[in-house]
Amino acid sequence: MTIDIGGPLLLVGAGKMGSAMAAGWLDQGLAPDALFIQDPAPCENAQKLICDYALVAGANPPLPAEPVIIVLAVKPQMMTDVLPPLKKKAGPQTLFLSIAAGKNLASLAVLLGAAQPIVRAMPNTPAAIGQGMSVACSNEFVTADQAEHVITLLSAIGEIAWINDEAQMDAVTAVSGSGPAYLFALTECLARAGMHQGLDEQLASQLARVTMEGAAALMRHSTESPAVLRRNVTSPGGTTEAALEVLLGEEEGLAKLMDKAISAATKRSKELSG
Numbered sequence: 001m002t003i004d005i006g007g008p009l010l011l012v013g014a015g016k017m018g019s020a021m022a023a024g025w026l027d028q029g030l031a032p033d034a035l036f037i038q039d040p041a042p043c044e045n046a047q048k049l050i051c052d053y054a055l056v057a058g059a060n061p062p063l064p065a066e067p068v069i070i071v072l073a074v075k076p077q078m079m080t081d082v083l084p085p086l087k088k089k090a091g092p093q094t095l096f097l098s099i100a101a102g103k104n105l106a107s108l109a110v111l112l113g114a115a116q117p118i119v120r121a122m123p124n125t126p127a128a129i130g131q132g133m134s135v136a137c138s139n140e141f142v143t144a145d146q147a148e149h150v151i152t153l154l155s156a157i158g159e160i161a162w163i164n165d166e167a168q169m170d171a172v173t174a175v176s177g178s179g180p181a182y183l184f185a186l187t188e189c190l191a192r193a194g195m196h197q198g199l200d201e202q203l204a205s206q207l208a209r210v211t212m213e214g215a216a217a218l219m220r221h222s223t224e225s226p227a228v229l230r231r232n233v234t235s236p237g238g239t240t241e242a243a244l245e246v247l248l249g250e251e252e253g254l255a256k257l258m259d260k261a262i263s264a265a266t267k268r269s270k271e272l273s274g
């Protein structure tokens with residue numbers, strides 16, 4: 001697959017997320033002379049890409065033409081400073097793709113102009129290894145071709161889903177944006193519980209981590225649902241069943257706890273949104 005958006009792509013902010021996206025695009029065939037990086041201090045990974053692919057980069061990189069897409073990968077609080085000068089570089093058809101957490105389409109439009117095509121997307125940290133989950137939504141000025149470009153760009157760092165109702169972005173943030181942290185927390189809890197049963201710390205951590213990694217990889221490679229994979233480990237009357245009766249069977253079990261957690265994260269996302 002080759003990524004061709006038909007003109008310059010300007011990436012603003014070459015930190016963890018920006019560099020992961022740039023690596024994915026270049027890996028998937030984006031021509032290096034179509035990618036421009038705007039960041040006064042790119043992270044180490046970005047610096048390596050700039051060097052390896054001889055990319056044009058800097059605090060204000062020269063562009064050969066109006067950018068077709070500007071990807072905003074700076075911290076949300078930087079938007080007020082970054083967007084007004086960027087607006088001058090853009091044309092009325094330039095698509096802005098923002099991955100800034102909590103910055104909604106309306107607040108971006110205030111800074112960019114009411115008729116500017118804008119897509120808001122929420123990726124997650126496994127994007128750094130090309131296994132992210134991104135969810136995108138757009139305003140009404142985004143064309144079908146522009147949406148296709150966004151799908152191509154975000155597919156370079158994992159899977160993408162498109163939503164039509166921006167209000168769902170808070171729940172998306174709670175589930176997939178914050179989601180990697182839940183698996184890490186579960187791994188920590190599993191290791192600690194192993195220690196409580198007499199395993200030493202090193203062994204308990206190894207068992208928990210490798211088990212989670214293996215289970216996640218199995219889920220990725222299997223066509224079965226998580227519920228079937230779970231049942232495959234659970235023999236009637238066995239050890240897994242004994243644990244799952246505690247985890248899933250009790251009134252205040254994991255399902256209820258997860259509901260509460262996702263509800264709290266969704267609420268917090270709403271509070272932070274703007």
Ligand SMILES: NC(=O)c1ccc[n+]([C@@H]2O[C@H](COP(=O)([O-])OP(=O)(O)OC[C@H]3O[C@@H](n4cnc5c(N)ncnc54)[C@H](OP(=O)(O)O)[C@@H]3O)[C@@H](O)[C@H]2O)c1
Nearest residue numbers: 013014015016017038039041073074075076099100101123
């Ligand atoms: N990391 C995640 O898990 C995650 C998940 C979903 C969404 N996001 C969103 O992705 C965005 C980037 O996050 P990140 O984790 O990649 O942050 P990051 O590593 O801090 O990257 C941001 C980059 O932007 C640079 N920068 C600062 N001011 C700039 C300016 N005026 N012009 C151009 N570049 C500038 C920063 O340089 P300095 O370091 O010198 O300030 C840094 O290199 C955020 O909006 C965040 O909400 C992140």
